[in-house]
Amino acid sequence: MITEEHLYEQLEELNIPYKIVKHQPVFTTEEADKQIEGHEGVRTKSLFLQNKKKKRFFIVIMDDSKSLDINFFKDYVDESRIKLASPETIEKLIGLTPGIVSVFGLTEAMNDKIEVFYDREMIKEDLLTFHPNTNDKTIFIKTTDIFKFVASMGYDNQIIDLP
Structure with a gap:
């Protein structure tokens, strides 16, 4: 896992500007949305997910108001079964919860195991929000800078039209 501090260093090395909003710890997208109201x-x-x-x-990655159709996605990636990865698997692979x-x-060491997909509808917007590993x-x-960051780690930015 990339520590929060290392993440900021990497973004600066890539000349990627960003804005941080500090808030109370949140555990759902609904809680997070309330903490960043008024920000674009x-x-x-x-x-x-895992096979x-x-x-x-x-x-x-999708707009938090959207739901993923697992059956659509499994067919898209040509898998018989897809499910959410367990907390233990997530912790083991990317060090997050x-x-x-x-x-x-993401780190370069895992780029042959993890594939990154973005919903096309969402990436039409200029700015995206994420937790910076906290x-x-x-x-x-x-949005273009997220693509730049992901590519710098050795991953493909794959765009999908999610229903």
């Missing part, structure tokens, strides 16, 4: 940016949720054999893992999962947990802050960052 898509409120995102990042789902960490049946735990050989493929996926981070799916459910509720603060984001692309900021649930007491929200980071606001340009």
Whole structure:
């Protein structure tokens, strides 16, 4: 996992501007939304999924008001079964817990195991929001800069049209 401090260093090395909003610790997207009211940016949720054999893992990023159709996604990635990864699996692979999962947990060492998907509808917006590996802050960052960050870690930015 990338520590919060290391994350800020990486963003600065990549010349990626960002804004941080500090708030009370939050555990749901609803709680987070209340803490950042009045700030521009898509409120995102990042789902960490796995296939049946735990050989493929996926981070799916979408507007937090949207629900993921698991059957659609499993067909899209050509898997027979997809489910949310367990907290233990998430901790093992990206060092984060459910509720603060984001692309900021990725490291170069895992890029052959994890695939990153974004909902096309959401990425039309200029700013996205994420937790910077802690649930007491929200980071606001340009959509194009999230792509730049993810690519710098060795991952493909895959766009999907989620129903």
